[in-house]
Amino acid sequence: MNDQTLFSIFFSAMVVNNFTLAMFLGLCPFMGVSARVETALRMGVANIFVLVLTSLSAWVLNTYILETAPYLRIISFIIVVASLVQIVEMVVKKIAPVLFRQLGIFLPLMTTNCAIFGLAIFQTNRGYDFLQGIVFAIGAGLGLTLALVLMASIRETSELSDIPAIAKGTGLTLIIAGSLSLAFMGFAGLL
Amino acid sequence: MRTTTSTQDFVRGIWKENPVFVMLLGLCPALAVTNTTMNAIGMGLATLFVLVCSSALVSLLRGVIPKQVRIASYIVIIATFVTIVDYAIHAISLELYNALGAFIQLIVANCVILGRAESYASKNRVTKSVVNAFGIGIGFTFALLCLGTVREVLGSGTILGYPLFGEAFQPWVVMVLPAGGFLTLGFIILGMGVYEQRKQARAAA
Numbered sequence: 001m002n003d004q005t006l007f008s009i010f011f012s013a014m015v016v017n018n019f020t021l022a023m024f025l026g027l028c029p030f031m032g033v034s035a036r037v038e039t040a041l042r043m044g045v046a047n048i049f050v051l052v053l054t055s056l057s058a059w060v061l062n063t064y065i066l067e068t069a070p071y072l073r074i075i076s077f078i079i080v081v082a083s084l085v086q087i088v089e090m091v092v093k094k095i096a097p098v099l100f101r102q103l104g105i106f107l108p109l110m111t112t113n114c115a116i117f118g119l120a121i122f123q124t125n126r127g128y129d130f131l132q133g134i135v136f137a138i139g140a141g142l143g144l145t146l147a148l149v150l151m152a153s154i155r156e157t158s159e160l161s162d163i164p165a166i167a168k169g170t171g172l173t174l175i176i177a178g179s180l181s182l183a184f185m186g187f188a189g190l191l
Numbered sequence: 192m193r194t195t196t197s198t199q200d201f202v203r204g205i206w207k208e209n210p211v212f213v214m215l216l217g218l219c220p221a222l223a224v225t226n227t228t229m230n231a232i233g234m235g236l237a238t239l240f241v242l243v244c245s246s247a248l249v250s251l252l253r254g255v256i257p258k259q260v261r262i263a264s265y266i267v268i269i270a271t272f273v274t275i276v277d278y279a280i281h282a283i284s285l286e287l288y289n290a291l292g293a294f295i296q297l298i299v300a301n302c303v304i305l306g307r308a309e310s311y312a313s314k315n316r317v318t319k320s321v322v323n324a325f326g327i328g329i330g331f332t333f334a335l336l337c338l339g340t341v342r343e344v345l346g347s348g349t350i351l352g353y354p355l356f357g358e359a360f361q362p363w364v365v366m367v368l369p370a371g372g373f374l375t376l377g378f379i380i381l382g383m384g385v386y387e388q389r390k391q392a393r394a395a396a
Binding site: 021022023024025026027028031071072073074075078079082109113114116117118121122125166167169170171172173174175177178179181182185 | 215218219220277368369370372373388
């Protein structure tokens with residue numbers, strides 16, 4: 001049991017210890033789908049959804065099943081994440097085919113998105129209870145979305161500016177991410 | 192797929208298809224734990240072990256696993272080896288275990304490993320898969336080592352914990368912080384871009 005207040009969990013997950021910019025979780029979609037603001041936003045929302053579901057299932061597993069067999073934790077978490085992603089993929093494909101095409105490979109890749117698996121692990125290590133877990137998941141998801149949208153906005157602008165040919169691409173994206181991360185460090189003293 | 196000799200298979204993973212610098216896979220652990228050289232080596236070796244073992248097993252079972260459930264099966268295989276590594280590191284060095292934290296367990300979500308299982312081990316003989324996985328694993332460790340060394344030397348003025356400069360050295364604290372990871376990798380990739388461009392220009396001339 002962890003006695004942090006809900007607000008501090010939420011705020012810490014969203015900005016102070018932002019999953020992407022301070023803990024390096026979920027970098028693949030961060031690099032991959034951050035070219036357009038709209039896609040980034042939708043990816044973020046899909047992430048929030050999966051994160052909350054993961055947090056829920058991780059809590060159930062931890063409380064009722066894994067008490068007796070902690071060594072099965074990694075295996076059972078990853079199976080839960082994989083099946084959740086599969087469900088979300090089917091739902092998105094059914095109700096929003098356009099979004100499905102835009103997200104492309106990054107939707108199934110959520111299975112190996114460390115942000116989602118990381119959430120389950122951190123939640124367990126810190127001993128969050130049910131409500132704390134959900135709040136943690138929402139905070140983390142909003143933080144991911146925030147980072148994705150910020151990154152996408154900068155990249156959209158940088159496409160129109162005059163950049164040396166050699167710097168275009170991943171190198172520049174990483175350096176922008178570094179600057180964003182520096183900016184987020186400013187939140188460090190808040191909690 | 193072209194047939195390649197084992198040496199080519201091995202070397203390709205280290206430089207031409209380096210998982211971190213070229214394919215940009217497995218960035219999360221590559222940036223998160225590389226604030227010291229020691230952590231980078233530990234993480235690299237742990238990943239190497241999981242990569243080689245899971246590639247071998249996937250390759251052995253490639254005739255048995257049905258196509259529809261292959262990804263799930265690979266993940267379970269990988270998760271098994273990650274659990275082994277997790278407990279092994281916990282038993283061998285508590286210090287390293289605490290420094291790497293949740294990132295040992297997060298090896299399971301490292302796309303390099305699943306990528307190898309899906310694109311190579313599931314289609315090739317055991318020896319070939321192991322050699323390929325070994326090359327990629329060494330390439331991954333090498334990349335982590337580069338990042339870790341640069342960040343430790345600049346960020347705390349030490350290497351493997353031994354002081355490198357005199358008292359007057361002012362460490363670049365930013366290098367051991369998260370931002371330093373992004374910046375270091377960004378500059379390494381920019382540098383590689385410049386190198387490739389020069390090489391192409393020379394080849395064209």
